[in-house]
Amino acid sequence: MKKYFFIVLIIPFISCQPRGNDQKEVTLNDSLTNQFQNIYDNGNLHGFSISLMNEKEAIYQQAFGYSDVANGKKYKLTTRQPIASISKTLVGISLLKAQELGKLNLDDPINKYLPFSINNPFYPDIEITIRQLANHTSTILDTDLYDESSYFLKNDKHLKSSSPIKIYEYFNSPREAVPIKDFIKNMLYTEKDNCCRDVFLNEKPGTTYQYSNGATVLAAVILEIATNQSFQEFTAKYIFKPLEMNQSSWNTDSTNTKLYHDGDTIYADYLGLDYPAGGLVTNSKDLSKYLQELINGYSGNGNVLSNRSYLELFNKSFADKFSKESFPEDENVFMNIKYDKGVYMGIAPQGYIGHTGSDPGTTTFMFFNKNTNKGFALIINRTIWWQYEEALKDLWTIMDILEHQTSLVK
Numbered sequence: 001m002k003k004y005f006f007i008v009l010i011i012p013f014i015s016c017q018p019r020g021n022d023q024k025e026v027t028l029n030d031s032l033t034n035q036f037q038n039i040y041d042n043g044n045l046h047g048f049s050i051s052l053m054n055e056k057e058a059i060y061q062q063a064f065g066y067s068d069v070a071n072g073k074k075y076k077l078t079t080r081q082p083i084a085s086i087s088k089t090l091v092g093i094s095l096l097k098a099q100e101l102g103k104l105n106l107d108d109p110i111n112k113y114l115p116f117s118i119n120n121p122f123y124p125d126i127e128i129t130i131r132q133l134a135n136h137t138s139t140i141l142d143t144d145l146y147d148e149s150s151y152f153l154k155n156d157k158h159l160k161s162s163s164p165i166k167i168y169e170y171f172n173s174p175r176e177a178v179p180i181k182d183f184i185k186n187m188l189y190t191e192k193d194n195c196c197r198d199v200f201l202n203e204k205p206g207t208t209y210q211y212s213n214g215a216t217v218l219a220a221v222i223l224e225i226a227t228n229q230s231f232q233e234f235t236a237k238y239i240f241k242p243l244e245m246n247q248s249s250w251n252t253d254s255t256n257t258k259l260y261h262d263g264d265t266i267y268a269d270y271l272g273l274d275y276p277a278g279g280l281v282t283n284s285k286d287l288s289k290y291l292q293e294l295i296n297g298y299s300g301n302g303n304v305l306s307n308r309s310y311l312e313l314f315n316k317s318f319a320d321k322f323s324k325e326s327f328p329e330d331e332n333v334f335m336n337i338k339y340d341k342g343v344y345m346g347i348a349p350q351g352y353i354g355h356t357g358s359d360p361g362t363t364t365f366m367f368f369n370k371n372t373n374k375g376f377a378l379i380i381n382r383t384i385w386w387q388y389e390e391a392l393k394d395l396w397t398i399m400d401i402l403e404h405q406t407s408l409v410k
Helices: 020-041 084-100 130-134 144-150 180-188 213-227 231-240 284-298 307-314 389-407
Strands: 047-054 058-068 151-153 260-262 265-267 270-272 346-348 352-359 362-369 374-380
Touching: 020 058, 020 389, 047 284, 047 389, 058 284, 084 130, 084 213, 084 231, 084 307, 084 352, 084 362, 130 213, 144 151, 144 180, 144 213, 180 213, 213 231, 284 307, 284 352, 284 362, 284 374, 362 389, 374 389
Parallel strands: none
Antiparallel strands: 047 058, 047 374, 151 270, 260 265, 346 352, 352 362, 362 374
């Protein structure tokens, strides 16, 4: 079930009484805002922000709902929160920047850089490469042990909270964070022949797709070793600073919204030791700048990477051919994303490129349409997993609107 909507343009108010095209554009803008407001009024989403943009400017930006329902704090375009797996795309950008700097090559074996050896114990003689980490063909699995080891409560404040609190099943008691190198070594180190078979597929590296958070963290570790810089420092220097993403960091303390489970229940404050895979804290304003750079990069006008690197990031030769062939008409475009072709970049039917994100209290989408050079970023401060049917319906209604608007040529 799809509804079709008009595209909206935001323009400055030239006079108190807009006329002609001005009046039409203002009316269209109001129409879009009304549609999103009606979705919010269903009561299933707590707070969210939406940005629509092209390669030159923001077309539409608006926030809805609350960052703190109990205290009446509005959700804004400047509200900061984790954006989950969209964070992985910054690992991809960073790897390609390091390759440009001569610090590594994506086709290098990972053990060229690691102070400890990681091999698939089923195929110990076949080297895993950095590129295989980046396109999820390394055969590294995310097991329950990974989830049980990566989430930690930040403090014990939830014990004194008067609000309903959700403790995710994998949240561990508060503890001091460990370096990502130590975290991933504990997960994957294969010094003994019988070690770690449960965290690898019984497949040859490079032959089978398996989405992997652990492989992403490992890629960030290799980046740190190859560049002699922390992942935080590298991304700040080569991504945040040139794009003026001044409100973005890997520090969860900068979050200024509650993260909701369902109803009035909020998640206890937590952190992920595997932060390169999902821990970027940002807001709609900054994420829009990042997405705009990706749109320009695909078109050959990027600033962060060279044109050659952007071709590699998106695997442009594949993206240009990927269409809606054999794709069910009644299925959402963003449910059929391929993450095994680019460098931590998903490719979806009908010309969409980007990434999704989901974590306790966070649901995010960031995509652009390569055929129209229009994109969108959606950030929501609640969990929307399959069991939350009403919230899921609202999410897909929003996505239908965004898909239609970014598919329009004009």
